[in-house]
Amino acid sequence: MRKPISMSIIKVIFSSIWKALGLFWTYFRKFQSAVGTLLFIGLVVLLGMSLFNGDKVPVPEQGALVVSLDGVIQEQKTYNQSPLQAMTGGEVKRQTILRQVIKAIDMAAEDDRITMMIINVDRLAGSLPSKLHYIGDAMSRFKEAGKKIYTYGNNFSQSGYLIASYADEVYLNPYGAVLMYGYSSYQNYFKDFLDKIKVEVQLFRVGKYKSAMEPFIRGDMSPAAKEASLALMGDLWSEYTASIVQGRNLEKDKFLASFDQVVNDLGGVNGDLAELAVSYNLVDGLKTREQWREFVAEKLGTDIADLQDKSIGYHAYLAANANGIIPPKNMIAVVYANGTIKDGSQPAGEAGGDTVSRHLREARLNDKVKxxxxxVNSPGGSAYASEIIRQEVLLLKKAGKPVVVSMGSLAASGGYWISANADEIWAAPTTITGSIGIFGVIPNFEGTLSAIGINTDGVGTTPLSVAGLSKPLPEKVKAIFQRTIENGYDRFLNIVAEGRGMTVDQVHAIAQGRVWTGNQALEIGLVDKLGTFEDAVKSVAAMAELEDYKISFWQDAVPWDVKLMSELMERNAGLGKILMARSTSPQDILAAKVLKSLSIFSHLNDPNHAYVLCVSCMGEFGNGQ
Structure with missing residues (x-):
């Protein structure tokens, strides 16, 4: 009898222990959940404080406006639409919003409390030329108001130095350098790689200069693409060097000759790049950081300890000058077509055909919008989505509301498609536009799948039946695609001819996928005037006979969780790097570069597989960064 009793006792003991553990685990999970919730709430509160606390700071009397250009200069603020992805993957990029910088500089030019400006470009990640010149023009207006601009750099990149050249005085760290290489256009070509993995790129295109997708069908740049790229880069480089020469009061021929003589000249200063910059008159002197702080303090008539009280960042300056003035009844709506044009609805940073057309339609139906x-800041994309947007432009005109296109850095291919019928087109001298051409592309992975033992076979009811991406297109289907692309090109020519008051033959002569700068586009009739966004606003206001109006930027609201997490990751880039544990090994860098080039296919979602896209416009701007 003892054995059963002892077993019962053991069961009771273990059962009690198990229940105790279960109870403990239940309360532990509740505690864990509560702690997690409290931590999340704490994170939200802390982030909210970091985002909003302290923005309302007073503008110092006789103070300096500090403009730090951090990260990538954007037309619109872009957000990672997945909070989880923002925490665990993807690249964290700081962003500077172009219109905020321009607004702050122009306001400060008229503000008696601000006597000078400090420009910081140390953390500028680069930009296409037109944005840099646009900021430079605002700096020139600030100087015209009788106020000085100073800048200091640990190093100056090519993009950063273009901004710096507009300042009254430029200083460099003794261990720094001014790095200028010229503009270039280089990219990887994947044909040999695709041949090795047995992928066929079935490409349909029209236009001698339509080099889109060339990297996937060639091993090098075609002569036509080289011709067009060199002409484009040459004009942009002329604008760059003209700005440097004017800003720094240099002799043009001597400055241009320095690119050939730099090796010998560097030897003359014992390889010291900072001294070389001084000898070329690219900077006004060399200063350590402490010497720079002393210099700024002296200009502001204060001590180094009080510098913070005598300066204000441009974000805080804009916040301090925000007011609750009742807006006028009349509005000019600003609708963005920013990024690759894609079918459907897309977030800020991509021009969704449904999104942009909806914004235009809302502006048309809003009685306050006159x-x-x-x-437009887009390399193009889906032909179908481009046409959806263009139709809304036509409806706005039919409703009697003037439509003026203001081109940003890019308004190429589909970006021009949606612009062509506007009442007026404004571009910057360095805007990249044109690329009037069209292509279609469908990859075939039959060879790749076959190499790993996967075959595709079956039957179809007609000669047009296709097997998706795992078999080559039937010849008749290829013929249909090519005819469709040719029809799309004819439509493009007619759209431009109608919008620009030209014949189809005249458009064809400057089309065929050729890319032009704003300067060149003005000469050949693709744009009406060269100028800034503000010039375009004044023009459309005059068309609508408006004197008292408000500029309203038409954008969708960003979900709070998306905005919260994106702001957290951007403001705390170090945290993002830790969370993402990103590798910087050479093989990972190379793999990332290849994947970035191949990511072009993620932008191709046209329902008819027809694209008006300037692929070469989408990459980094060579050494211009």
């Missing part, structure tokens, strides 16, 4: 600026 005119529209279509701000």
């Amino acid at each position: 005119a529209v600026i279509l701000r």
